[in-house]
Amino acid sequence: MVKTNAMRLLEAAKIPFRTSEFNYDEADLTGVSAAKIIGVPHEQVFKTLVSRGDKTGVTVFCIPVAEELDLKKAAAVSGNKRVELTHVKELLSLTGYIRGGCSPVGMKKKYPTYIDETAELFDEITVSAGARGLMMTLSPVDLRDYVGAEFKSLTVWDV
Secondary structure: OOOOHHHHHHHHOOOOOEEEEOOOOOOOOOHHHHHHHHOOOHHHEEEEEEEEEOOOEEEEEEEEOOOOEOHHHHHHHHOOOOEEEOOHHHHHHHHOOOOOOOOOOOOOOOOOEEEEHHHHHOOOEEEEEEEOOEEEEEOHHHHHHHHOOEEEOOEOOOO
16 A cells, blocks of 8 residues: 555654545546445545635635535635635645545645534544545544644535
């Protein structure tokens, strides 16, 4: 198994985690299907989205893979009037990661980071380990503390 920068950083910080691998090249792969492949409920698998706010600049949001980021909530919690997701072409230069392998751990710079509050419902959540097809499972509190994140309501709810 490849050891990514995100994994090395967590090991150096003595934060416990475990990894899962899957074939990223499967044609119909979504976050929900990836969760199924690795045997984790999709509510516990979080994707990492990178945005740009009109006041604060680059901001990172981690939300459950089956959910959609509520841009108004994202703007409000991050101190912006509006945020928009960054273009996939910018992702590597901003974070050091490519689409499908963007981890909240180990980005090129320390960006303001917010994790959807549903993460607090679980003892463990799964996020990208920094490479396509490689995930890491860890305590959401450990993740929050390590990246300096806050738990906030971030998703669109179909009520």
